[in-house]
Amino acid sequence: MGALNHKLLRDLWRIKGQAGAIALVVAVGVLLLVMMSGMISSLDETRRTYYERYRLADVFAPVVRAPEKMLERLAAIPGVDAVEGRIQGGALVEIAGQDMPVRAQIVSLPPWREPRLNGVYLADGRMPQAGRTEEVLLLRSFAKAHGLTLGDHLSATMHGSRRDFRIVGIAQAPEFLFTIAPGEFVPDDARFAVIWMNQDALEAAYDLKGAFNEALLKLERGAQVEPVLAAADALLDRYGGLGSYALEDQLSNRFLSEEIKGLRTTSSVVPPIFMAVAAFLLYIVVSRMVQSEREQIGLIKAFGYTDWEVSLHYIKLVVAIALFGAALGCAGGVWSGRLLAGVYQAVYHFPFLVFRVEPSSFVSGVAVSVLAAMAGGLLVLRQVFALTPAVAMRPPAPADYSRSGALNARLKRWLDQPSRMVLRRVVRNPGRVFGAVLGIAAGMGLSSAQLTVMSGFDDTLDQTFDVIDRSDVAVTFFEQMPDKTAFALQHLPGVIEVEPTRSVSAVLRHGTESYRGGITGLMPGARLSRAVDADHADIPMPDAGIVLAKALADILKVGPGDQIMVEVLEGRRPVLEVPVARIADTLLGAPAFMKLDVLNRELNEPGRITGAYLRVDAQAYPALFAALKDVPSVAGVSRKSDSRAAMKKLMDSGAGTMRFIMAAIAGIITFGIVYNTARISFGEQARDLASLRVMGFTQGEAAFILLGELAIVVFLAIPLGVAIGYGLSFLVAAGFSTDLYQISTDFKPDTYGLAGGAVVAAAILSGWLVKRDIEKVDLVATLKTRE
Structure with missing residues (x-):
């Protein structure tokens, strides 16, 4: 081993505290990169395998009623490989001990054979036997939510008649990874x-x-989906076709796709931030090390080592730290990814999910960490090249402090000698202090951004279910009903106020952009379900035009005054061209609104509704739900409190879990940066502090000089950290926002106060750790010139 390599090992041991703190920052960045890239690839691979194994359809074509002979004509469409016809419908299920009826989707199974498409994974039990009309399979997530097992009985109202069934099998299916009731946008296994x-x-x-x-x-492999959709719609139009759609628009798949998209966005934003912080810290450490070792560098060069050999020594130092951090990050990424895989399997109801990391993820994690470290180290190589042996081996010229005499005289009146020493060190080294301030501010910015996003999740729930939705119960019907139905609801037990509404399935288009969703018709001056602007003020429903949610307007790339095409997917299926009147600030979903009578007029179907929002006396819930069970036209009943709980559960699981992980990691990073700053300052001042001790300063005074500088740095870093955190919060919130919900990023003083408090706590702990090192300093050894 060469002399420089021996020196490398000694240097790493000497700065082990600083190196460990920097390696921790690198490890966190690599951990997130490996964990998230592995989770993305695992979800993608699991989805692909699950879909292929159980033959999930590429196109879904709902229709009112079509003869079975049409299946042959659908199979003859160019590009179609297989066709399966089935029957599905809605039902209300009664659960023992539960007042509110539960909505259900009934799906047919072909007799005597497995389904050609959309197969079923049998988790327990057996398939229903042919001719046994009372035997059913039940979705596993629902059965688990209500404690239902094989042999239990269910009572359901189907098409106006009540039927009793016996559960003979517990099943899962790729088309029901998420279970979403018609008319809702929040998955809920129990409802x-x-x-x-x-x-x-x-x-x-x-x-x-x-x-x-x-x-x-x-x-068929390679077939284009758009021509198949058009051909299927043309064939089924005369039979009441409701508009075929591709797998990408299937609700369950859309939820999963949004989850993977959110993970990709987050993985592309957050790990680079940690790597940039690590590169910056390495730059500070190496540049200060070069300054403190200028005499050694001069001596090494005098012995014949070239500039490149000396530079390579310091590059090896940063690469060694980065490799150690990357190794920790890779191991931690695999461990945390396996834990997270269990969460995802439970949330998405996969029958299998094995966390697997592609070798490329490890390679990219190590490569990114090494490149980030080298970027921080290369910036200081010019200092090595600039040092000639003759100049470097001389002590640096003392700084000229003659101009600060008047300042010193003034300070003597107010500050004691140790305090003046602290202030002079800060004033005379502005570049070094600014670097330390920026490093701590970056750590605080990460923490405050995560705290802001965590608060934003709660704000989204509060604004949606307290400001926008003021109802207690929502009722939906199986089909369009006359508006006088709302008056009938008014007379049910406990109903205080009724607000009718109508939902219409539609595809909204603008240029090349499109979105499959629907339009909600609202009453003028709606109070229970509102469309609001950014200031939470009511948006009056226009007499002409449509109001789009901001998320939907962004998808379609439209603004007020633009024209959009609305392809209605029910009834006569008209195609409407309507102007965008306003943009609404909804935080959940991507809805579109029209005035109820305007929507009915455009559809040429006056006086029709599909549901209603109710304000209800809480004491009358049991009587109300019992009455609604006996109304044949009611397709479903949902309580706002249940929807809110389901939405919170969704936000706290899956990708939402990442915000807790990242908040904890940001806190660790903040401590690592503060501790690293304190260790660097101690390494620079160890000789000076030892000299002061010899001159008669006490341990407490020496510690005050060192930690006083850290206190000033922290004090200056906190306001800068607030600014950095505010900017980062928009990037992080954008990574977590999806078509289902958008995370608000309002400025919350308490979140920044908490982040600032964490920085102060980290500074106190770091100061205590460094003070212990000051007390252990060997004065004689420290004052010796290190060869």
């Missing part, structure tokens, strides 16, 4: 069931003998 039963039983229940109301199409 929506999926039931599979024999096709002949459903044919009788829904009067669809020899017919189907949904066609499933699997495409």
Whole structure:
């Protein structure tokens, strides 16, 4: 081993505290990169395998009623590989001990064979036997939520008649990774069931003998989906086609895609921030080390070592620290990824999910960390090249402090000698102090941004369910109903106020952009379900035009005054061209609003509603739900408190879990940066502090001189950290926002106060650790010139 390599090992041991703090920053960045990239690839691979193994359709074509012979014509469409027809419908399920009825989707199973498409994974039990109309499969997540097992009985109201069923199997399916009740946008395992039963039983229940109301199409490899959608719509239009759609628009798949998209966005934003902080810290450490070792560098060069050899020594130093951090990060990324995989499997109801990291993730993690470290180290190489042996081996010229005489005289009146020494050191080294301030501010910015986003999740819930939605209960109907139905609801037990509404499925288009969703018709002056602007003021429904949620306006790339195309997917399926009147500040979903009578007029269907929002006396809930169970037209009942709890559960799981992980990591990083700053300052001043001790200063006075500078740096870093955190909060919030919900980023003084308090606490702990080192200093050894 060469002399410089021996020196490298000694240097690493000497700065082990600083090196460990920097390696921790690098490790965190690599951990997030490995964990998130592994999670993305695992979710992608699991989804692809699950979809292929159980033959999930590429195209879904709902229809009112079509004869089975149409399946042959659908199969003849160019690009179609396989076709399956099935029957599905809505139902209300009664759960023992629960007042409110639960919505369910009933799906048919073909007799005597496995489904060609959209297969079912049987988690427990067996398939229903042909001819046994009372036997059903129940979705595993719903069964688990209510404690239902094999052999239990269910009572459900289907198409106006009540039926009793026996559970013979517990199932999962790739099309129901998320279970979302019609008319809602929040998945909830406990409030929506999926039931599979024999096709002949459903044919009788829904009067669809020899017919189907949904066609499933699997495409050939490489086939274009758009021509198939157009051909399927053309064939099914005369039978009441409701608009075919591709797998990418299927609700469950859309939720999962949004989750993966959010992970990708977060992984592209957060790890680079940590790497940039690590590069900056390495720059500070190496540049100060070069300054403190100028005499050694001069001596090394005098012995014949070239500038490049000396520079390579310091590059090896930063690379060694980066590699150690990267190794820790890779191991931590695999460990944390496996833990997170269990969370994702439970949330998304995969029958299997194995966390697997591609080798490229490890390679990229190590490469990024090394490149970031080298970027920080290369910036100081010019200092090495600039040092000639003759100049470097001389002590540096003392600084000229003659101009500060008047300042010293003034300070003597107010400050004692140790305090003046602290202040002079800060004033005379502005560049070094600014670097320390910036490093701590960056750490505080990461923490405050995470805290702001965590608060933003709660704000999204509060604004949506307290400001925008003021109802207590929402009721939806199986089909369009006359508006006088709302008056009938007014007379149900406990109902204080009724506000009718209408929802229409539609595809909204603007240029090349499109979004499959719907339009909600609101009453003038709506009070229970409102459209609001950024200031939470009501947006009056215009007499002409449409009001879009901000998220939807961003997707379609439209603003007020622009024209959009609305392709209605029900009834006569008209195509409307309407202007955008306003942009609403909704935080959940991507809805579009129109005035109720204007929407009905555009559809040429006056006086029609599909649901209503109710304000209800809380004491009358049991009587109200019992009355709604006996109304055949009611498709579902949802309580706002249940929707809020489901939304919070969704935000706190899956990608939402990452915000807790990242907040904890940001706190660790903040401590690492503060501790590293204190260690660097101690390393620079160890000789000076030892000299002061010899001159008669006490340990407490010597510690005050060192820690006083840290206190000033922290004091200056906190306001800068607030500014950095505010800017970062928008980037982090954008990474967590999806089509389902948008995270608000309002300025919250308490979150920044908490982040600042964490920095102060980290400074106190770091100061205590460094003070212990001051007390252990060997004065004689420290005052010796290190060869």
